[in-house]
Amino acid sequence: MNQWWTPAASLWWVILIKSAVLLLIVITTFAYAMLAERKVMGWMQMRPGPNRVGPWGLLQPAVDAVKLILKEDLTPKTADPLIYRLAPFISLVTALSVYAVIPFAEPQPGSIWAISDVNAGILFILALTSIGVYGISLGGWASGSKYPLLGSVRATAQMISYELSMSMSLIGVLILAGTTSLAGIVNGQAKLWYFIPQFVGFIIYIITAIAETNRAPFDLVEADAELVGGFNTEYSGLRFGLFFIAEYINMLTVSCIATLLFLGGWTAPFGWTVVPGIVWFLIKVGFFMFFYIWLRSTFPRLRYDRLMAFGWKVLLPVATLNLIVTAVVVAVRG
Amino acid sequence: MIEFYILAFVLIASAIFVVTAKKPVYSVVGLLLHFAALAIMYFSLAAEFLAVIQIIVYSGAILMLFLFVIALLSSGVAPFSMGPNRLPKIAIPAVAVVLVTLGFLIFGISHAPHVITPAGMGATAAGPVAPVGAANSFGSVADFGKALFTADLLPFEITAFILMVAVIGVILLAGDAAPYVPTRKRARIVEREMREAILRAGEE
Numbered sequence: 001m002n003q004w005w006t007p008a009a010s011l012w013w014v015i016l017i018k019s020a021v022l023l024l025i026v027i028t029t030f031a032y033a034m035l036a037e038r039k040v041m042g043w044m045q046m047r048p049g050p051n052r053v054g055p056w057g058l059l060q061p062a063v064d065a066v067k068l069i070l071k072e073d074l075t076p077k078t079a080d081p082l083i084y085r086l087a088p089f090i091s092l093v094t095a096l097s098v099y100a101v102i103p104f105a106e107p108q109p110g111s112i113w114a115i116s117d118v119n120a121g122i123l124f125i126l127a128l129t130s131i132g133v134y135g136i137s138l139g140g141w142a143s144g145s146k147y148p149l150l151g152s153v154r155a156t157a158q159m160i161s162y163e164l165s166m167s168m169s170l171i172g173v174l175i176l177a178g179t180t181s182l183a184g185i186v187n188g189q190a191k192l193w194y195f196i197p198q199f200v201g202f203i204i205y206i207i208t209a210i211a212e213t214n215r216a217p218f219d220l221v222e223a224d225a226e227l228v229g230g231f232n233t234e235y236s237g238l239r240f241g242l243f244f245i246a247e248y249i250n251m252l253t254v255s256c257i258a259t260l261l262f263l264g265g266w267t268a269p270f271g272w273t274v275v276p277g278i279v280w281f282l283i284k285v286g287f288f289m290f291f292y293i294w295l296r297s298t299f300p301r302l303r304y305d306r307l308m309a310f311g312w313k314v315l316l317p318v319a320t321l322n323l324i325v326t327a328v329v330v331a332v333r334g
Numbered sequence: 335m336i337e338f339y340i341l342a343f344v345l346i347a348s349a350i351f352v353v354t355a356k357k358p359v360y361s362v363v364g365l366l367l368h369f370a371a372l373a374i375m376y377f378s379l380a381a382e383f384l385a386v387i388q389i390i391v392y393s394g395a396i397l398m399l400f401l402f403v404i405a406l407l408s409s410g411v412a413p414f415s416m417g418p419n420r421l422p423k424i425a426i427p428a429v430a431v432v433l434v435t436l437g438f439l440i441f442g443i444s445h446a447p448h449v450i451t452p453a454g455m456g457a458t459a460a461g462p463v464a465p466v467g468a469a470n471s472f473g474s475v476a477d478f479g480k481a482l483f484t485a486d487l488l489p490f491e492i493t494a495f496i497l498m499v500a501v502i503g504v505i506l507l508a509g510d511a512a513p514y515v516p517t518r519k520r521a522r523i524v525e526r527e528m529r530e531a532i533l534r535a536g537e538e
Contacts, residue, residue, distance in 0.1 A: 083359060120475055123386040127373075130394025134366065137398070141359060141405040149405065156402045160395065180475050 018115050022099055030248045031061035037293045044297045068244075071237035078144030079234065087142060088235070088242035091135025094128050095246040098253050101125060103183050105266045105278040113278065114183075121182035122174065125257065126167060129212065133159045135246065136214075140231035151230030154220050154304065158211060161311040162218075166208035168319035172201040172326040173261045186265035195262040200322040202262045204315055206291075209254035211311070213247065215292060217299035220307060255288035337378055344371040358404045362397060369393045383478040 035050065035057065042049025050057040075084055101121045103114035118124050133155065140152020174180055176197060177188035188194075195202040211218040222230030232243050259265055263284045266277030302310070348371065351364040369392050376385035482490050 080357070080359070083363065086363070118382075120382050120386050123383070123390070123475070127386050127389035127394065130390055130398075131366075131370075133394075133398060134401070137401055137405065138359070138363070141401075153402065153406060156398055156405075160398060163394070 015115055019100075022115065023096065026096065026099055026249060026252070027245070029252060030245050031065070033248050033252065033289060034064070034244075035060050036289070037296075040290065040293045041297045044294070065241075068238055068241040073237040073239060074234070076144055076234050080142040080144060083138050083142035084234075085239070087135050087139030088239045088246075089135075090138065091132055091246035092242045092249075094132035094135070095249040095253065098125050098128050101182065102253075102256050102260070103186070103265070104281055105276070107183055112183075117181065117183055120180045122170060122180050122185070122257070122261070125253070126163075126170075129250070129253070130163060132246070132250065135243070136231050139235070139243070143231075143234040145234060147227045148231050148233045151222060151227050151233070154227075155214065155231060158214075158218070158220060158307065158311075161308060162208045162211040162315070165204055165311060165315040165319045166212060168316065168323055169201040169204035169208065170261065171323050172198045175323075175326050175330050182260050182265075186260055186267065189264040189267060193262065193264040193267075198262065198322075198326070200318060201326075202258075204319050204322070205258060205262065208311075208315065209258065210292065210295065211307075213250045213254055213292075215247075215251065216296040217301050218307060219301060220304055251289065251292055252285070255285045255292070258288050259284040338375075341371050341375045341378070345375070358407075359401070362401045362404060365397055365400075366393060369397065381478075383475045 038060075039049040039057065050060040053059040053063050075081060100115045101118045101124050103112065103117065105113035107113065107117070136155040136159075137152045140148040140150075140155065143149070173185060173194050176194060177185040179185060179188070185194075210216075214220075214222065222232065227233070232240055235243060259281060265284075266281045268275060268277065268280050345368060348364045348368040352361045352368065355361045355364055369388065373385040373388045373393075376382075376388060
């Protein structure tokens with residue numbers, strides 16, 4: 001039909017196989033990201049972390065999955081059954097769909113290391129993450145009880161506020177690269193990774209990405225101490241599991257975007273091209289994942305009004321200024 | 335062409351669902367489906383950038399605010415109380431207006447120099463154009479931006495200005511008429527008023 005993909009990569013069964021394999025990899029990564037989080041946080045808090053199931057606790061995710069599947073699936077009497085059941089799927093499906101456009105290594109002639117190479121790749125990801133919020137919003141509302149509703153209202157306000165600064169911080173990179181294609185942005189970083197010229201944008205992206213994924217210290221949406229469990233208080237069993245998977249996959253997604261846009265994706269540092277690009281990509285994503293876990297076990301939760309004031313009065317003006325300065329510098333240097 | 339008819343069906347069905355749904359939140363979900371189908375329609379017409387912006391702006395921002403307000407107003411899941419049924423009174427004029435507009439559209443399109451169909455959208459007289467989404471092709475980010483900031487700059491800026499007028503109008507209509515008072519001072523005023531109210535209640 002058209003030339004979004006190179007010929008061999010555009011066959012429908014190639015796309016199907018790629019999607020299936022990628023789905024498997026992403027879900028497995030989720031399972032071990034969760035285990036890694038519990039292990040790393042355990043070490044940081046001077047305790048061993050999960051270490052009973054399998055050698056070194058490595059089979060813990062399998063046991064957790066069985067537990068979630070076997071738990072009773074409750075629907076509160078006051079809930080709106082249709083939307084209550086729909087919400088977790090909105091969260092998970094949008095979180096997984098993002099991987100349709102993320103490239104993992106350098107495109108080879110005739111094949112690409114991605115399901116598809118969309119020209120407006122980064123905009124496509126932003127569009128999908130903006131729909132992902134509906135899962136949390138609708139889920140909290142449909143539970144028909146007060147704490148989930150408060151959690152979902154917080155989620156809506158927080159995500160709209162931080163999405164703005166996040167997009168602003170990314171536009172600087174788009175101006176430097178002159179393209180919205182993810183592969184094009186990585187190719188633009190062959191000489192210099194964008195986190196050096198776009199240092200302010202990089203910092204703002206890292207901060208807003210934590211808020212977008214609702215993780216500590218910005219996890220106001222599910223603040224246990226104030227809101228019981230936030231938007232997912234009423235959910236149990238596998239439906240809760242879907243929200244849980246979506247949260248970790250979103251964390252993986254923002255790490256992938258940070259790697260692609262600021263750390264040069266699959267390009268090797270210092271010309272160490274002996275190691276293949278895909279390995280560099282995974283190392284960089286792993287670094288961001290560790291960084292998010294590290295932050296979670298280091299910082300206390302922000303107060304809600306401070307979170308909002310920080311987003312609108314600090315991050316947004318700085319991101320706008322960064323955007324203007326980048327645009328002027330690029331225009332002057334031609 | 336087949337995808338056009340499927341999408342058209344989904345678009346019309348979801349639009350009907352939006353206005354007939356019993357609960358306001360169902361209407362929002364219907365509208366979300368409508369916007370998603372519209373974005374896919376734009377994709378099938380090779381307008382990649384428009385499709386993505388449609389989702390980011392309408393689904394991501396505007397509809398989210400609708401949901402925000404509706405979720406707060408109807409925090410229980412009970413439907414809003416129904417007013418009197420005004421449909422019979424306005425149905426006939428509304429249908430008439432729609433039919434006249436459609437008539438004009440069909441007349442205009444059938445008398446236009448070239449008929450633009452979804453299938454022929456990506457091609458010109460010189461033959462098929464560059465692949466979808468590539469630079470310098472119809473609907474790509476670069477071309478969309480170029481058109482917006484050169485040939486169509488004036489309409490674009492006027493639209494922005496009109497939206498700004500709407501925002502200022504809302505602040506004038508709904509905003510606080512009283513002069514600005516800092517939060518702490520306002521808190522003190524409220525506190526004093528409450529104290530006086532309690533004292534009055536004690537006297538009575």
